[in-house]
Amino acid sequence: xxxxxxxxxxxGLLLPPADPRQHLTSPTTRTVLRLQQHMLAxxxxxxxxxxxxxxxxxxxxxxxxxxxxxxxxxxxxxYGHKYKLMTSAIxxxxxxxxxxxxxxxxxxxxxxxxxETANTSRHLAEFHQIDVEMAGASRDQITAVLEELxxxxxxxxxxxxxxxxxxLGRDTSVFTALLNQAFGxxxxxxxxxxxxxxxxxxxxxxEIDWEGEALLSGRAAQPFFVTDYPKGSRGFYDRESAQDPxxxxxxxLLAPEGYGELCSGSEREYDYARIVTxxxxxxxNPAKYGWYLxxxxxxxxxxxxxxxGVERFTRYLAGLDSAWQANAFPKLPGVVSP
Amino acid sequence: MTGLSSRGFPxxxxxxxxxxxxxxxxxxxxHYGHTLFGADPTHSDDPLDQLRITPPVFMxxxxxxxxxLGREPLHTxxxxxxxxxxxxxxxxxxxxxxxxxxxxxTGQVLAASRQAGRLGIPMVIGENIVxxxxxxxxxxxxxxxxxxxxxxxxxxxxxGLGGVAVQQSTEDADAEVxxxxxxxxxxxxxxxxxxxxxxxxxxxxxxxGLGGMTVLDRTAAARVDEQFALDEVFGPDADRVLxxxxxxxxxxxxxxxxxxxxxxxxxxxxxxxxxxxxxxVALAADIAWTAGADSVTVDGAEGGTGWAPVAxxxxxxxxxxxCLARIGPRADCLLTSGRFWEGSRVVKSxxxxxxxxxxxxxxxxxxxxxxxxxxTRLVECLALELRLLISSLGKYAPAALGxxxxxxxxxPLAAAPxxxxxxxxxxx
Numbered sequence: 001x002x003x004x005x006x007x008x009x010x011x012g013l014l015l016p017p018a019d020p021r022q023h024l025t026s027p028t029t030r031t032v033l034r035l036q037q038h039m040l041a042x043x044x045x046x047x048x049x050x051x052x053x054x055x056x057x058x059x060x061x062x063x064x065x066x067x068x069x070x071x072x073x074x075x076x077x078x079y080g081h082k083y084k085l086m087t088s089a090i091x092x093x094x095x096x097x098x099x100x101x102x103x104x105x106x107x108x109x110x111x112x113x114x115x116e117t118a119n120t121s122r123h124l125a126e127f128h129q130i131d132v133e134m135a136g137a138s139r140d141q142i143t144a145v146l147e148e149l150x151x152x153x154x155x156x157x158x159x160x161x162x163x164x165x166x167x168l169g170r171d172t173s174v175f176t177a178l179l180n181q182a183f184g185x186x187x188x189x190x191x192x193x194x195x196x197x198x199x200x201x202x203x204x205x206x207e208i209d210w211e212g213e214a215l216l217s218g219r220a221a222q223p224f225f226v227t228d229y230p231k232g233s234r235g236f237y238d239r240e241s242a243q244d245p246x247x248x249x250x251x252x253l254l255a256p257e258g259y260g261e262l263c264s265g266s267e268r269e270y271d272y273a274r275i276v277t278x279x280x281x282x283x284x285n286p287a288k289y290g291w292y293l294x295x296x297x298x299x300x301x302x303x304x305x306x307x308x309g310v311e312r313f314t315r316y317l318a319g320l321d322s323a324w325q326a327n328a329f330p331k332l333p334g335v336v337s338p
Numbered sequence: 339m340t341g342l343s344s345r346g347f348p349x350x351x352x353x354x355x356x357x358x359x360x361x362x363x364x365x366x367x368x369h370y371g372h373t374l375f376g377a378d379p380t381h382s383d384d385p386l387d388q389l390r391i392t393p394p395v396f397m398x399x400x401x402x403x404x405x406x407l408g409r410e411p412l413h414t415x416x417x418x419x420x421x422x423x424x425x426x427x428x429x430x431x432x433x434x435x436x437x438x439x440x441x442x443x444t445g446q447v448l449a450a451s452r453q454a455g456r457l458g459i460p461m462v463i464g465e466n467i468v469x470x471x472x473x474x475x476x477x478x479x480x481x482x483x484x485x486x487x488x489x490x491x492x493x494x495x496x497x498g499l500g501g502v503a504v505q506q507s508t509e510d511a512d513a514e515v516x517x518x519x520x521x522x523x524x525x526x527x528x529x530x531x532x533x534x535x536x537x538x539x540x541x542x543x544x545x546x547g548l549g550g551m552t553v554l555d556r557t558a559a560a561r562v563d564e565q566f567a568l569d570e571v572f573g574p575d576a577d578r579v580l581x582x583x584x585x586x587x588x589x590x591x592x593x594x595x596x597x598x599x600x601x602x603x604x605x606x607x608x609x610x611x612x613x614x615x616x617x618x619v620a621l622a623a624d625i626a627w628t629a630g631a632d633s634v635t636v637d638g639a640e641g642g643t644g645w646a647p648v649a650x651x652x653x654x655x656x657x658x659x660x661c662l663a664r665i666g667p668r669a670d671c672l673l674t675s676g677r678f679w680e681g682s683r684v685v686k687s688x689x690x691x692x693x694x695x696x697x698x699x700x701x702x703x704x705x706x707x708x709x710x711x712x713x714t715r716l717v718e719c720l721a722l723e724l725r726l727l728i729s730s731l732g733k734y735a736p737a738a739l740g741x742x743x744x745x746x747x748x749x750p751l752a753a754a755p756x757x758x759x760x761x762x763x764x765x766x
Contacts, residue, residue, distance in 0.1 A: 070603045072517035114521045116606075205630070206602040232598030280587050281595035283538075285508045287584075334523065 014321050016330045020338045024328060031167050032326050035157060036314045040106060042156035043130050046149050052132065053100040057089045057107035063289050065090045066235055066282065069207065072112035085110040088307060090237055091292050093133040094268060097301045101135040106310070113333040120210050121322040122260055124311055125331040132265075133305030139249050139267050142304035143225060146253060146263060147183050150223065150308075154178055157317060170319040174257065177222035183253070184224030191216060191226050207233045208252075210260070218258035227251045236278035238266035253306075259316040265306025272297045360571040363647050364580075384640055384677075385659030386686050389744040397732025413729040418721060420736055422694045423535055423633025423671050424608035425501035428458040429721055430688060430736040434641075434675045434696035435464030435505055435537075435612075449705040451487045453713040455494035462696070463487055465507035465539045465550060465583070484515075485524055492527065501533030503610050507550065508586040509566060520604055534607045535632070538596055540588055540622070541614025543641030543676050546655035549583030551646065590625055597629035608632040610673075615639050615656040620664040627670040633693075636661045638676030641698065662690035663748035667741065679716070681723025688736050689743040 017023045024030075044054065060076050065088035067073070074085040086092075089107045096103045110126050117123035132149075134142055158165070158172045158179075165172050186194075188208070195202040195212045202212050208226065216226075228247045231240055238250040250266030269275050275296055279286045286293060314326035324330035331337045343349060355362040403411040420430040433454040436447060454461045463484050488502055506515045516536050519525045528534040541547065559568050559579045569580040593611075600609045611626040612635040613619055623634045638658025656664070658676045665672065667690075674687045675696035684695045697717075704712035728736065731743050741747050 068599075068603050070517055070520040072514055072521045112517075112521050115523065115526060203601065203605075205598045206605070209605065230598070232595045233602045277592070280589075280592045282599055283506075283511050283596045285511050285584075288512050333521070 014325075015335070016324050016332065016337060018337075020329065023330075027167070028325070029328070031164050032314060032318050032320065033328060035161060035164050035168075035318055036310065036326060038157050038161055039153050039314060039317065040130075040310070042153040043104075043106070043149065045156075046152040047104045047132065050102070050145070050148075052102040052104045052134075055096050055100075055103050055105045057105040057131070058086060058092055059108065060085055061092070063091065063292065064088070065237075066284055067111060068233070068235060070114045074110050074112060087111045088129065089131050090235070090305075090307075091289075093131055093305055094237070094270070094300055094303060095292070095295055097133060097135045097303055098295075101301070102133075104130065104132045107131050107307075115334040117210075118333045118335060122210070122312060122315075123333055124323055124327060125333050126329075127312075127323070127327070128310040129307035130310060130313075131305070131307045133268075133303050135301035135303045137267075137304040139227070139251065139304055142265060142267075142306060143183075143251060143253075146265065146306050146308075150253070150262075150313075151179060153313075154317065168318050168320075170317070175317075181222060183222065184220065186224065186226060187228040188226055188230060189228065205230050205232055213254060213260040214258050217254050217256060217260045220254070220256040223253055223255050223262070225251045225253055231281065234266070236275060236282045236284060237268050239269045240274070240278070249304075251306075253308075255312075255316040257316070259312070261309075262313050262316060263306050263308040265304065267304040268302070270296065270300050270302045359573065360569075361573065361576075363571065363649065365646075365648060384638065384657035385663065385748060386657070386683055386690075387659075389659070389686050389746070391682060391685055391689075391727055391731070392743060392745045393730045394732060394742075399734065399738060400732040403734050411729065411734065413722075413725040416725040416728045416734045418724060418736060420694055421671070422460050423503065423610050423673065425460045425503075425533055425535060426499050427460055427694065428499060429717065430684065430692075430694040430724070431457075431678075431717065431720070432460040432503075432673065432694055432696050433462060433701055434698035435462040436698065436702065443706075445709060446702055446705045447487060448490045449709040450701045450713055451490040452494050453705070453711070453717075454701075455491040455500060457714060457717055458496050458499035459717075460501045460503060460535070461487075461491050462503045462505060462537060465505040465510055484519070485522075488524065488528070498531070501535060501608075502528055503535035503537045503608070505537045505539045505612065507539045508584050516600075516604060520607070529606050532606075532608075535610050536600060536604055536607050537610035537612050537635070538600060538631075539612045540593065541585060541612070541616065541637070543615055543637035543639050543655055543658075544646040545650040546614035546616060546639070547585060548647075548650065549585040551583070552581050553578050554581045588622075590621070593622065593625050594629045597626060597631050601630050610635060612637060615658065615661045615676075617656065619656065619661045620666070623665050623668075623670075623672070627668070633671040633673055635673040635675060635696070636665070638674065641676035658687065659690070659748070662687060662692065665691060667691045679720070681720050681727055684720065684724060685727045685739065686744055689739040689741060690748065691741075693737075 060078065060083045062083055064073060064084040064086050067087045073087055076083040076085060086109055088109050089105060093103065107129050108126065109129055112125055113123045132145065134145065154175050158175055191208055192202045192204045195215060198215060200212050200215055202208060229250050231246050231248055234248055234250060238248045241247045241249055248266060252261050253263040254260055255262050269278055276286050311323040311326040315323045318326065320326060324332055329338055400411055403415060407415065418429045420427050422432055433450060451461060491502060504515060504519050525534060555578055559581060562581065567582045569582055571580045572578050597609060597611065609631050610633045611631045613622050615636060615638050616622065619636060626634045638661060639655030640658060658674055671693045672691055673694050673696060674692040675698060678684055678695040678697055679700035687695055700716060701713050704716040728739065733739060
C-alpha cells in the first residue's frame with residue numbers, strides 16, 4: 001500500500017500533512033488525483049452514454065439528508081433562516097426526476113462525522129459522491145447499472161493508466177474477478193450470521209459496523225452487494241419491502257481486500273403517507289421537510305438510485321491506506337485542516 | 339356585573355375565564371418564572387401515598403448479612419450503589435430534566451448540576467435546552483447551555499460514577515442535539531468512559547400527550563418562531579406568548595424503530611426512553627425494552643416542574659403508583675419520577691419495580707434554599723432514610739426490595755415473583 005512521504009501519524013494512523021503544498025506536490029497525490037480524474041471522466045462517459053442527464057447539485061438547502069451513525073449537519077445562516085450544507089443530495093435527486101427520468105451528479109457532501117471515525121481510514125468530513133437516480137427502476141435494475149458503471153470505470157483506468165498503477169505499486173491483476181465475474185450478493189441477515197459465526201458481535205437490527213464491514217470485505221476477492229438492511233438502520237427514503245415488512249429494498253456495495261463500503265443505494269419511498277410515517281420512525285420532524293413533502297404529496301416518480309463515494313472508490317483502486325489520500329484538500333473528522 | 343350568583347357552581351373560575359379567555363387555562367401568569375408547577379399533593383390520589391412499608395418479623399436476608407459481616411447488621415450496612423440505565427450511581431437516585439422553564443434559574447440549574455456531579459448520581463439534560471438556550475459552542479455566552487451544565491457536572495464528578503443523559507424531542511431533532519453531542523470534543527470524556535446516555539422523550543407527567551410549553555416574551559419568541567408553534571393565549575396585546583413544542587406522533591412501530599435507529603446511530607451511548615403516564619404505559623415500556631432501550635423512565639402524573647394547563651395537572655395521566663402496578667416487576671431498568679423528595683416514596687417505588695427515582699422540583703427547591711449545598715444535604719437526608727427503611731425490611735440493597743415490602747400489594751403485582759434480579763448482576 002502507498003503512503004505519502006513524511007506524513008505525520010497518530011495512533012499508528014497516517015494523517016494528512018498540515019501543509020497543503022506538501023500534499024499537493026507529493027508524487028503520490030498527483031498520481032492518485034490523475035487516476036481520480038480518469039475515473040470521473042469514465043463515469044461521465046458511461047452514464048451519459050446510458051442516457052443519464054448530468055445535473056449540477058445544490059450545495060445548500062433548508063433541509064438535507066438526515067444521514068445516520070451520528071454525523072452532524074453543518075448549519076448555514078441563509079438571510080436569517082437556518083439552512084444546511086448537503087450531507088447528500090438524495091432529496092434533490094428524487095426531485096430532479098421531475099425534469100429527467102435518469103439523472104446523475106458528482107456532488108460534494110459535508111458530514112461532521114463522530115470523532116472516532118477519524119480512525120477508520122474511510123471517513124472524511126468533506127467528500128464526493130457519484131450520485132445516480134433512475135425513475136421506475138427496481139433494485140435489480142439499479143444494481144445492474146452500478147455493476148456496469150464500476151466495471152466500466154475500472155476497465156478504463158486499468159487500460160489507460162498502467163504507469164500510474166505501477167507508480168502506486170498497485171497490481172491490477174486484483175481487478176480480474178471484478179472485470180470478469182458478476183458481483184457477489186448476500187442479505188444483511190446472512191452477513192450478520194457470517195459475522196456472528198466469525199465471533200464478531202454484530203447487532204442484527206443495525207448497520208454492519210465498521211469492524212464487521214472490514215472483516216467481510218477482507219474475506220472477499222471481488223466486490224459484493226449486501227442487501228435487505230433492516231428498517232431502523234437507514235433513512236426514511238429507503239423503501240420498505242411490501243412483502244417483507246421491516247426489511248428495506250436497499251443495498252451496499254463493498255469492496256474486497258478490507259476496503260469496505262464503496263456505495264449505498266436503494267429503491268426509494270415515493271408515497272406521501274409512507275414517507276411521513278417513515279420520517280417519524282427515524283425520529284424526524286416532518287415540518288422541516290416542507291418543500292419536499294409538498295412535492296411528494298403532488299407526486300414524484302418511483303425510483304431507485306445510489307451514491308458511490310469517490311474518495312473511497314479511488315482509495316480501493318489505488319490501493320491507498322486512507323481515503324484522505326484521494327482528496328486534494330482532505331478534512332478528517334475533528335481535524336482542523338486547510 | 340349584576341351580582342348574579344350561582345351557589346355550588348365554580349362561579350369564580352367561570353368569571354375568571356370570562357375575563358381572561360384562553361389564558362385562564364393556565365396557572366396565573368404572574369407566577370410564571372417563580373413557581374414550580376406539577377400536581378398539587380393535597381389532591382393526590384397516587385396509590386403510592388396509600389401504601390405502607392411492611393417490615394417482617396423474620397428476616398432471612400438479615401441472617402445472610404449477619405453471616406457475611408460476622409456481627410449484627412445495621413442500617414449503615416445497606417449498599418445503595420445502583421446501576422441506572424447503564425450508568426453507575428452512588429444512590430438509586432438521579433437528577434431529572436428541568437426542561438427550559440425559566441423557574442429553573444440559571445444559577446440553580448448549574449448549582450444542581452455541580453452537586454449531582456459531586457454526589458456521583460446521573461443527570462438528565464432536558465429537551466428544548468439547545469433550541470432555546472443554545473449548546474454552548476461557537477460564541478454562545480450563556481452558561482445555561484447544555485455544555486455549561488455538562489462542564490459544571492463534570493467538574494465535580496468522581497471517576498467511574500454518574501453520567502449524563504441528554505434528551506431529544508421532536509424540535510430538538512431539528513437542532514440535531516444528539517448528533518451535536520455525539521461528535522463534540524467536549525463530550526468525548528463522557529463517551530470514552532461509557533457515561534453518556536441519550537433519552538428519547540416520548541412524553542411527560544404534567545401534561546401527558548402534549549408537548550413542552552413555556553411562556554416567552556415576544557422578542558425571545560421571534561427568535562424561535564421557525565422551530566416552535568407560538569400561541570397568543572394571553573391575547574394579541576399581551577407582551578408574552580405561549581411557546582408550544584409538538585408532542586410528536588408515536589405508534590408501536592414508530593417507538594420501536596426510533597429506538598433501533600438510536601442504537602444504530604449512537605452505538606457508544608446508553609439508550610433511555612421517557613414515557614408519560616399513559617394508559618398503555620406497560621405496552622410502551624415493553625416495546626422500548628424489547629427494542630433495546632437500556633432504561634425506561636416513567637414520569638407519573640405527579641411529575642413536572644414546567645408550565646402546564648391546570649386541566650392536565652389536575653385531571654390527566656395515571657398516578658405513578660398505578661403505572662408501576664401496570665408495568666409489574668421486570669428484570670429491566672425502570673426509572674420513576676414524580677414528587678420524589680424523601681425516602682419512603684422512593685422505597686415504595688423501588689418495591690414496586692423501579693430501579694431509581696428522579697429528583698426534579700425537590701432539587702430546584704433545595705438549590706434555591708442553598709445553592710452550594712442544598713441538594714447535597716437533601717440527598718444526605720434521603721439516603722439516610724433509604725438505609726433505615728431498607729434495613730428495616732431486613733434487606734441491604736435497593737434491588738432486593740420487592741412487592742412483599744408494601745401493603746396493600748397492588749392487584750397486578752399479587753402473583754409476581756418475590757425477588758427481582760439485582761441490577762448489578764444483570765449488567766455484570
